[in-house]
Amino acid sequence: MTTRFELDALYIEEGERSSALAARVIAGLPAGVAVRYVADGRVAARPAAGAADPFGAGKRRMIILRRRSPFVMACPAGSSEFACCGYLIAALASNCPMDCGYCFLQEYLADNPGFQIYANYADLFGELDRIGRNAPARAIRVGTGELADSLAFDRLTGISRDLVDYFARREGLLLEFKTKTDEIENLLAIDPRGRTLVSWTLSPARVFTTTEHRTAPPVARIAAACRVLEAGYKVAFHLDPIIAYEGAARDYLALLDDLFDAIDPGRIAFISMGGLRMTPGLRGAARRRFPRDPMLVGEEVMAPDGRMRAFTPLRVGLYEKLRERIKLADANLAAYLCMESPSVHRRVFGAAPPAPHALGARLAGS
Numbered sequence: 001m002t003t004r005f006e007l008d009a010l011y012i013e014e015g016e017r018s019s020a021l022a023a024r025v026i027a028g029l030p031a032g033v034a035v036r037y038v039a040d041g042r043v044a045a046r047p048a049a050g051a052a053d054p055f056g057a058g059k060r061r062m063i064i065l066r067r068r069s070p071f072v073m074a075c076p077a078g079s080s081e082f083a084c085c086g087y088l089i090a091a092l093a094s095n096c097p098m099d100c101g102y103c104f105l106q107e108y109l110a111d112n113p114g115f116q117i118y119a120n121y122a123d124l125f126g127e128l129d130r131i132g133r134n135a136p137a138r139a140i141r142v143g144t145g146e147l148a149d150s151l152a153f154d155r156l157t158g159i160s161r162d163l164v165d166y167f168a169r170r171e172g173l174l175l176e177f178k179t180k181t182d183e184i185e186n187l188l189a190i191d192p193r194g195r196t197l198v199s200w201t202l203s204p205a206r207v208f209t210t211t212e213h214r215t216a217p218p219v220a221r222i223a224a225a226c227r228v229l230e231a232g233y234k235v236a237f238h239l240d241p242i243i244a245y246e247g248a249a250r251d252y253l254a255l256l257d258d259l260f261d262a263i264d265p266g267r268i269a270f271i272s273m274g275g276l277r278m279t280p281g282l283r284g285a286a287r288r289r290f291p292r293d294p295m296l297v298g299e300e301v302m303a304p305d306g307r308m309r310a311f312t313p314l315r316v317g318l319y320e321k322l323r324e325r326i327k328l329a330d331a332n333l334a335a336y337l338c339m340e341s342p343s344v345h346r347r348v349f350g351a352a353p354p355a356p357h358a359l360g361a362r363l364a365g366s
């Protein structure tokens with residue numbers, strides 16, 4: 001494993017003191033990390049008073065607590081404005097020990113940046129059973145990597161084992177892990193029976209070096225994908241965010257070449273693409289935390305959805321080049337755009353996007 005995260009402290013909510021998750025994490029905790037018990041983990045997740053970088057400090061504070069609201073949510077990208085894929089989010093954790101300069105969590109979790117993991121995560125299975133019963137004919141994709149990285153610290157939590165095991169026994173449900181780590185050891189020990197997909201966000205080495213702090217190098221992510229593929233998992237990749245810096249087209253095309261050299265494109269479930277988009281609030285927070293990051297200083301324009309994006313012709317030009325390269329590798333390899341309008345989709349693919357549920361079913365491989 002190339003990803004090594006550090007913790008300052010572990011906080012455990014009193015009510016979860018005897019939970020299986022707390023026991024596993026304590027057993028694997030590196031020496032020297034303080035363990036504290038608190039009445040309400042949500043209080044421990046608030047920004048540390050007086051910290052120079054409260055968001056960064058929150059990432060080093062793991063909190064095991066009970067989730068009080070449902071685990072399953074609709075994907076925040078899902079709206080009538082966007083050509084999306086009908087995807088559900090399982091919120092099993094909040095925040096992430098890695099630190100990407102563009103990460104939307106810097107704004108989204110500014111008020112509760114502690115790295116929270118929910119001890120009652122098995123309640124998710126009851127929610128999914130109900131959803132499956134209410135929509136028996138639909139293929140449902142469930143992702144755990146929206147408000148956190150799906151596998152960061154999995155060596156401590158072991159949550160992936162329970163998830164893969166649950167989905168292996170459910171027809172019509174597909175689990176999607178999304179990660180920038182190479183923490184796959186737990187996955188290699190279980191047979192997913194084709195019901196779990198692991199997806200990696202990939203960026204050129206240049207973006208990794210300047211902006212994706214504490215993540216696994218792209219080459220290690222691709223190597224990890226090769227290993228889980230051989231262990232029976234589906235694999236997919238996200239080129240997201242695509243950053244329109246000078247030389248970006250060359251670097252992203254080279255990245256696709258590296259990927260297709262390592263993995264037969266016919267064995268890749270899909271590739272998603274999404275340009276860098278930031279609300280003004282996120283852009284301000286990111287530039288304050290990473291003032292010297294060359295990837296955060298590009299010229300952008302305000303899009304109708306209130307997010308700053310690279311000028312549309314520049315973005316579309318990049319998408320088209322990458323789409324061509326993907327098509328050349330395998331004309332049947334599914335590619336789609338994340339958080340782009342139907343008009344951008346039409347310009348890139350020459351056709352309107354399929355309905356969300358149809359796209360979701362295709363991406364689920366059903």
Ligand code: SF4
Binds near residue numbers: 100104180215
């Ligand atoms: S790996 Fe994902 S969740 Fe973690 S900091 Fe980077 S973008 Fe955010």
